Amino acid sequence: MKKYEYKTVSVLWRTERKLNQLGYEGWELVAVDGGRMYLRREYND
Secondary structure, X not given: OOOEEEEEEEOOOOHHHHHHHXXXXXXXEEEEEOXXXXXXXXXXX
């Protein structure tokens, strides 16, 4: 079974740059709600 870790990030002025950096680190954007971005990445033991 896959395990994930999660992260929330406030939507900022430099959103595209921030998302590109997080994507490079393995984070995947899964939802946006009320000025918050919710991300996940697979957790490796």
